[in-house]
Amino acid sequence: MKTKMATVNQPHASKDGKGIMMGRKAYTDDLAPADALILKVLRSPHAFAKIKSIDTKNALKIPGVECVLTHKDFKRNAHTRAGQGYPEPSPHDKFPIDEYVRYIGDEVAVVAAIDEKTAIKAIAAITVDYDVFTPVTDFEKAKNNQTLVHPEDGIYEMFPIGFDPKKNLAAGYHMEVADVEKTLKESDVVVEESFYTQAQAHVMLEPHTVNAQIDYNDRLVIHSATQTPFHVRRIISQVLEVPLSKIRVIKPRVGGGFGGKQAIHGEILAAKITLLTGKATKMVYTRKEVFEATYTRHPMRLDLKIGATKDGKITAIDCYGLSDTGAYGEHALTVFMVTGSKVLPLYNKVDAVRFHGDVVYTNRTPAGAYRGYGAIQGNFALESIIDMLAAKLNMDPIKLRQKNMIAEGETSPIFEIMGEGTEGTAMYMETCKLDYCLTRGLKLSQWYHTYPRKVHGDKVRAQGMAIAMQGSGIPYIDMGAATIKLNDDGFYNLMVGATDIGQGSDTILAQIAAEGLKTDLENVAVYSSDSDLTPFDAGAYASSTTYVSGNAVYKAAKEMEKMLLKEAARVLKVDIDAIDFDGETFKSKDDEITLKDLSNQLYYNDEQKQLTATASYVGHKSPPPFMAGIIAIEVDKATGEFEVLDYTSVVDCGVPINPNLAKGQVEGGIVQGLGMAAYELADRTKNGKLIQADLLNYKIPTTMEIKTLTTEFAASYEESGPYGAKSVGEIGIDTPPAALANAIYNAVGVRITSLPITPEKILSAIKEKENMQ
Amino acid sequence: MVTFELNGQIKSFHIDQGEFLIDTLRRHHVVSPRRGCDTTSCGVCTVLIDDQPMPSCALLTARVNDKKVTTVEGIADFAAELSAYFGKEGADQCGFCNPGIALSVYAMAQTEENIDDDTIRHYLVGHLCRCSGYVSQTKAIKAFLEGRK
Ligand code: FES
Ligand code: FES
Numbered sequence: 074m075k076t077k078m079a080t081v082n083q084p085h086a087s088k089d090g091k092g093i094m095m096g097r098k099a100y101t102d103d104l105a106p107a108d109a110l111i112l113k114v115l116r117s118p119h120a121f122a123k124i125k126s127i128d129t130k131n132a133l134k135i136p137g138v139e140c141v142l143t144h145k146d147f148k149r150n151a152h153t154r155a156g157q158g159y160p161e162p163s164p165h166d167k168f169p170i171d172e173y174v175r176y177i178g179d180e181v182a183v184v185a186a187i188d189e190k191t192a193i194k195a196i197a198a199i200t201v202d203y204d205v206f207t208p209v210t211d212f213e214k215a216k217n218n219q220t221l222v223h224p225e226d227g228i229y230e231m232f233p234i235g236f237d238p239k240k241n242l243a244a245g246y247h248m249e250v251a252d253v254e255k256t257l258k259e260s261d262v263v264v265e266e267s268f269y270t271q272a273q274a275h276v277m278l279e280p281h282t283v284n285a286q287i288d289y290n291d292r293l294v295i296h297s298a299t300q301t302p303f304h305v306r307r308i309i310s311q312v313l314e315v316p317l318s319k320i321r322v323i324k325p326r327v328g329g330g331f332g333g334k335q336a337i338h339g340e341i342l343a344a345k346i347t348l349l350t351g352k353a354t355k356m357v358y359t360r361k362e363v364f365e366a367t368y369t370r371h372p373m374r375l376d377l378k379i380g381a382t383k384d385g386k387i388t389a390i391d392c393y394g395l396s397d398t399g400a401y402g403e404h405a406l407t408v409f410m411v412t413g414s415k416v417l418p419l420y421n422k423v424d425a426v427r428f429h430g431d432v433v434y435t436n437r438t439p440a441g442a443y444r445g446y447g448a449i450q451g452n453f454a455l456e457s458i459i460d461m462l463a464a465k466l467n468m469d470p471i472k473l474r475q476k477n478m479i480a481e482g483e484t485s486p487i488f489e490i491m492g493e494g495t496e497g498t499a500m501y502m503e504t505c506k507l508d509y510c511l512t513r514g515l516k517l518s519q520w521y522h523t524y525p526r527k528v529h530g531d532k533v534r535a536q537g538m539a540i541a542m543q544g545s546g547i548p549y550i551d552m553g554a555a556t557i558k559l560n561d562d563g564f565y566n567l568m569v570g571a572t573d574i575g576q577g578s579d580t581i582l583a584q585i586a587a588e589g590l591k592t593d594l595e596n597v598a599v600y601s602s603d604s605d606l607t608p609f610d611a612g613a614y615a616s617s618t619t620y621v622s623g624n625a626v627y628k629a630a631k632e633m634e635k636m637l638l639k640e641a642a643r644v645l646k647v648d649i650d651a652i653d654f655d656g657e658t659f660k661s662k663d664d665e666i667t668l669k670d671l672s673n674q675l676y677y678n679d680e681q682k683q684l685t686a687t688a689s690y691v692g693h694k695s696p697p698p699f700m701a702g703i704i705a706i707e708v709d710k711a712t713g714e715f716e717v718l719d720y721t722s723v724v725d726c727g728v729p730i731n732p733n734l735a736k737g738q739v740e741g742g743i744v745q746g747l748g749m750a751a752y753e754l755a756d757r758t759k760n761g762k763l764i765q766a767d768l769l770n771y772k773i774p775t776t777m778e779i780k781t782l783t784t785e786f787a788a789s790y791e792e793s794g795p796y797g798a799k800s801v802g803e804i805g806i807d808t809p810p811a812a813l814a815n816a817i818y819n820a821v822g823v824r825i826t827s828l829p830i831t832p833e834k835i836l837s838a839i840k841e842k843e844n845m846q
Numbered sequence: 847m848v849t850f851e852l853n854g855q856i857k858s859f860h861i862d863q864g865e866f867l868i869d870t871l872r873r874h875h876v877v878s879p880r881r882g883c884d885t886t887s888c889g890v891c892t893v894l895i896d897d898q899p900m901p902s903c904a905l906l907t908a909r910v911n912d913k914k915v916t917t918v919e920g921i922a923d924f925a926a927e928l929s930a931y932f933g934k935e936g937a938d939q940c941g942f943c944n945p946g947i948a949l950s951v952y953a954m955a956q957t958e959e960n961i962d963d964d965t966i967r968h969y970l971v972g973h974l975c976r977c978s979g980y981v982s983q984t985k986a987i988k989a990f991l992e993g994r995k
Binding site for chain 1: 862877878880881883885887888917918919922925926928929930932933935936937938940941942943944945948963966967968970971975976978979980981982984
């Protein structure tokens, strides 16, 4: 059903932009009690060691130090900080603080003191004697290495995920459709390549922040900059053995997450010390800690083989992946599976396909959830090798894609085989405007005007492209819920568990509610993510909010409308069917009552009652958004330096609930993807120390690198989505690495297979090619 | 004891030795300058010192004695107006970078004539934003400045 909508599909400004711009108190640190104890963590200087002894006496003597906790003060409860639904598909391999330290930055002790200065002094006064081991830093040598990152007992998987710590394996996976090796052997053309992706950092501008306090009713109240408040509550309860009923988690305004705040970080330590001392605590990560001691993207090596017939029908794709989860296996299996499941179905007409590999432990900063979640790694490899195949076939890479890519009404066996940590869900593409996205993108970018290149002396202009798909939530697993409450005067509250982390979900969910209730957006006041006051939601991850939480809001609004009509029918003494409601007034043939009057009556005068509608939604499928991304660059052949001139995106995310905010999601994703493609180095020394551990050395794109972005949406209507919408939070990040690699190839004829694509790599590839000629 | 003009009012503060302005301000409930880095790289903590944008995370409070300090709380109307343009362009996301940007735009509007895209990009280069992709921000700022003419 497509009707003209009043609030949905309109470019409303986000509901909270003004107060934020004006600097009002909003974020976790702004809301911490003034007398909160400041927490600082002593972190390991070694990539792998066992604590022989730890002496906190001198630290405790410093005036103003409240307590110092080490591994001896915590019960050894193995858990995963991943912040996923329960039971988690990640191994329970982490202890609150352990006697082992497994990466530079791992927790050794936590200090609580009256101020930051004192806390830092106390940290310096702790002496630790370590038994230092040779770390596993090369992920390609981790499997079956004689050094075990997790030699300890008491760690386990919740269900089979391929967890085998005695081989340094956090997870493993294998799936095959038909006989890949045989099909490859029978193919006219086969291309083979290995691709490497780096440990990109999230760099959300607000560092991880938490504060905790005990309220006057003896409940533990935690404010956390988190993407998953309900999972945070559950994990704290499990690890500290506090009943769930004693914990309230509130998510205030969050300054960006991108997956980096899906996991739990300082919350356990803050909760523990507040419970122990009865005092409020606060922990704000330094930027160095965010780099060294939170999460990165999983670095991977992907070995790809692709076969085709002479005329360009892709016959088989074979992918072996090796993923580096670092010291802990958070999201180990699921990120890895997405590398296959949200990438390989792009070419659904193959005769055979295989995806398999290992996720290994190493002694480096753990990897975790990150926007794109495996898909960006897989997309870089697959969309690069598609262009390589086209070159080998002497075929236009666009034509090769058009011949083989997924289309509306089609499916892929992969949807049913691969889910996130478990089996997947079969589904047909009810909306897939990929072909339009591609054609429109070519037109907008004037592709054939430059293709393959335009040369002016040393300067070469070229374009490169990639297509991508993502998902809309995790079907049958992650639930979202919403409550709508009618107030006197006829305005509504919308309470959602869904977590606005800056992406604007409060606004788009309010738009869905306003549309359903035919009211103005201003008439809906939203509260999100307070574990005591709002209904449950799994959280802001897996591109779930618009589709899953949005559907819950849609249902709740319909439910509320029904209740309103029932009350109006009673007052107007007619049948429900005889009433016309335009959002403001209920009209029958001879009478009418306004929503305002009805709600006031319900509160104060007649058959008084509170109208509240709650609905929940869990997806039965995960309709993928699709896009085509085209980068335009200018390369200097003499130096390898290049400039990004434009990035064209045409996206099918169903009906964008808010075209402006959807565009923000796409463009923000594109630029973050360009960061991974071109700028963001994450090198480690041999000893496992991150070299770029601050914002001086870790370069994210600035206004100097990004000049123009061209973004459009395809006309599309996903029947199962709220008002035709699919999700859009991640898809934008997927295409830049492959598009850039393809553009560099089009420009100067060299193929870069490892990220980031730096001028040095380009120049040395050019030199190498010249030497060979 | 340090005395300076904060958002139009003369104020005196007791400070610790080596205290940075961001901490003095936040302790006294002026929370718009926030910390995003340890290396004066992000711009989230920006304040205006005598109308010039500066990172308050690296500025000793003692050094602003007798100076004029402006945070976004001191240019509330300007910020509210700018935010309407951010809203129109879809440039609002997490907003952690926004107060700092508002101050730099304010300084730019005071200092520069003939502001074009390059001027805006130049003023924004010290303001990292991980959410927006920058282009919508630049467009919003341009439209805002047009609207003020
Ligand atoms: S906090 Fe980053 S520049 Fe001051
Ligand atoms: S809006 Fe999030 S950092 Fe700019």
